[in-house]
Amino acid sequence: MSHAESGQCSCVSEEQGKPKDFDILTTATPVQIKRLFGSCRIIGKRFPIVHVYADGACLEVSSFGTRANRELIPQDAAAFLPRHKPHDKGKAGRKPGAGMPAAAGARPEVLWASARVDNAMARDFTCNAIMFDPFSALLLDYAGGFRDCQRRVLRTVIDPETSFSDDPARMLRAVRHAARVGLTIEEKTGQAMVGKAGEVLKLPGSRLLMEAQALFSYGAAAASLRLLWRYRLLDLLVPPLAERFTRRRLPRNPRRPVSEPVLDLLEQLDAKMQPHLPIDWTVWAAVMVAPLVTDALGAAQRAKRAKAGSKQRSGKQGPDRVEASKAEEEDGGCSICKRSADVLEKEAKFRGIVDDTVRSLILASSGGAEVKGMIPVGQWQKVGSLLVGLMDSVELPSLRDNACEDCQADLARKASFGSFGSKDPARQLLINVLGGQALQWLDIRAAL
Numbered sequence: 001m002s003h004a005e006s007g008q009c010s011c012v013s014e015e016q017g018k019p020k021d022f023d024i025l026t027t028a029t030p031v032q033i034k035r036l037f038g039s040c041r042i043i044g045k046r047f048p049i050v051h052v053y054a055d056g057a058c059l060e061v062s063s064f065g066t067r068a069n070r071e072l073i074p075q076d077a078a079a080f081l082p083r084h085k086p087h088d089k090g091k092a093g094r095k096p097g098a099g100m101p102a103a104a105g106a107r108p109e110v111l112w113a114s115a116r117v118d119n120a121m122a123r124d125f126t127c128n129a130i131m132f133d134p135f136s137a138l139l140l141d142y143a144g145g146f147r148d149c150q151r152r153v154l155r156t157v158i159d160p161e162t163s164f165s166d167d168p169a170r171m172l173r174a175v176r177h178a179a180r181v182g183l184t185i186e187e188k189t190g191q192a193m194v195g196k197a198g199e200v201l202k203l204p205g206s207r208l209l210m211e212a213q214a215l216f217s218y219g220a221a222a223a224s225l226r227l228l229w230r231y232r233l234l235d236l237l238v239p240p241l242a243e244r245f246t247r248r249r250l251p252r253n254p255r256r257p258v259s260e261p262v263l264d265l266l267e268q269l270d271a272k273m274q275p276h277l278p279i280d281w282t283v284w285a286a287v288m289v290a291p292l293v294t295d296a297l298g299a300a301q302r303a304k305r306a307k308a309g310s311k312q313r314s315g316k317q318g319p320d321r322v323e324a325s326k327a328e329e330e331d332g333g334c335s336i337c338k339r340s341a342d343v344l345e346k347e348a349k350f351r352g353i354v355d356d357t358v359r360s361l362i363l364a365s366s367g368g369a370e371v372k373g374m375i376p377v378g379q380w381q382k383v384g385s386l387l388v389g390l391m392d393s394v395e396l397p398s399l400r401d402n403a404c405e406d407c408q409a410d411l412a413r414k415a416s417f418g419s420f421g422s423k424d425p426a427r428q429l430l431i432n433v434l435g436g437q438a439l440q441w442l443d444i445r446a447a448l
Contacts, residue, residue, distance in 0.1 A: 023049075023060040025119065025131070033061050043210070064115050117142050124163060124170045125177065126155050154183040160192035168199035171233060172211040179215070179223035180275075185231075193231040201236055208237070209281065212374035216288075217278035222266040225288075237374050240292060240360045261291040268433045283430055285375050285383045286390070289358055290437045293387060296357045297444040300349070304448055334404035346448045350441070351388055358384045390430060391445075394438040 026033070030042045030050050039053040040061075050061045120129040126145035133140060143157045154177055156163040156170070164171055171193045178185050185193070200208070215224040225241075228234040230252045235242040241262065250260055265287050273279060358380050375383065431438075 023062060023128075025062055025064060027064050028061075029063050033063070044207075064119055116140060121157055123157055124167070124173060126157055127177070127183075129157055152181075152183050153186050154178050154189065155186040156189050156192075160189045161196060164192055164196040164199060168196070168202055169207060169211055171196065171200060171231070172215065175224055175227040175231070175233070176211070176214050176220075179220040179227055180218065185227075190231060193233070197232045197236055200233060208374050212237075213278070213281050216266075216284040217273075217281065219270045219273040219275045221270050221284055221287075222263050223270075225263060225266060238288075238361055240357075241288070244292065244295070261294075262288060265290060265433060265437075269429070272429055272432060279429065281375070282382045282386050285358075285361070286386045286430060287433055289361060289383060290387070290434050292360070293354055293357045294437060294440060294444075296353045297350070297441060297448075300353060301444050301447050334407055337404060337407060346445050349448050350391070350445045351384070354387050355381070355384045358387070386430065387434075390434055390438050391441060393427075393431060394435060395442055 028036070030048045033050045033052070034040055034042060037052045037054070040050050042048050042050050048062075052059045052061050116131060120131060120140070120142040123129040123143070126143040126148045128145070129141070129143040130145040130149075131140040131142075132138070139146070144155075148155050154174055174185055174189065174193060177183055203211075215221070215228075225234065228237065229242070229245055229250070232252075234245070244262070245260070248260065250258060266284070269279075269284065269287050358375075361375055361380070
């Protein structure tokens with residue numbers, strides 16, 4: 001029915017010697033592609049692509065008809081093939097181009113060339129407009145992408161402001177390409193990203209999550225966050241983080257590396273990841289929010305101290321904890337069952353602080369209005385559960401030796417914290433990166 005004409009190759013091909021991402025370009029429409037392959041889905045409205053899942057891989061397939069003049073595209077590439085094959089019997093009298101638009105009367109090579117140019121010039125970046133025709137073994141570059149790859153520069157095919165207005169997700173893809181491959185975003189393109197940053201909020205939440213997953217799940221999370229901050233996209237997508245960076249006077253474009261706990265933790269995460277094995281979004285979200293939780297716990301601790309100081313100056317004493325302390329001082333028995341009501345109250349406070357902090361990433365005030373974030377509004381609890389479970393995994397093993405049978409069973413259940421099983425690699429990854437933070441939280445929680 002359709003003919004796979006060429007593939008889109010990323011800048012990685014030129015710079016690292018081995019192509020890692022080919023997008024297939026075909027004459028079939030997205031609907032026709034979906035009919036041919038059972039396991040696939042159509043993404044995007046203005047410039048739809050089809051994700052085809054096969055043998056554990058995801059292939060991006062797009063149609064010539066999405067961007068090119070449809071009259072330039074032969075409706076059936078097979079019409080131009082030789083007619084001597086067995087399945088062509090009875091069709092010898094059919095003339096090439098019969099039943100097609102008037103433009104299809106032209107030579108097929110002219111049609112394909114025009115369609116290719118049309119398609120290439122409608123793409124996002126020059127490095128993504130490079131095409132390869134597998135049948136003629138020709139590399140086709142209509143937008144100067146090969147030269148930009150050699151210069152390690154990321155540039156839009158058309159005027160960047162027009163490009164980002166057409167598809168705001170291109171700004172996030174610019175960050176992804178630059179962060180993963182180490183490209184420099186061309187100055188005019190970068191200026192347009194700053195000017196058009198607000199356009200990203202027009203994207204649906206599902207698309208924001210998909211782009212965020214591509215940014216943070218493949219070993220370039222720290223670099224991606226730095227670029228989001230530099231081009232003022234972070235201010236809109238994660239306002240609490242942007243407020244933290246502003247408060248700590250983190251420069252937008254530092255001349256030398258600057259230490260910041262959020263970035264430091266993401267760098268640790270990147271160092272432990274494998275680019276071909278992306279992590280679940282809840283993991284990078286938990287790492288990103290951990291320093292904010294530390295800040296919130298510190299603020300709660302200072303408030304508690306200030307309140308205690310005020311009571312001491314006025315001669316008032318806190319509530320009597322004799323009975324609770326008596327239970328803790330008893331020898332023997334289950335070390336978990338005998339924990340005081342005071343400890344349980346502090347655990348509840350900790351959970352409340354974590355939930356409030358994580359939720360601030362979802363809906364945050366920006367100019368008096370609530371804006372969407374990169375984390376699904378209906379799923380923020382997953383990140384909170386992951387962080388609370390991290391605390392349990394650090395604290396509870398020390399109580400296991402003297403635990404009763406019921407508490408032992410509860411500990412086993414809590415060992416599979418969040419959405420991961422106790423043997424899931426993501427669980428150990430989170431413990432390795434945030435273990436130090438969790439110990440710090442234990443100390444602060446004890447003083448709440």
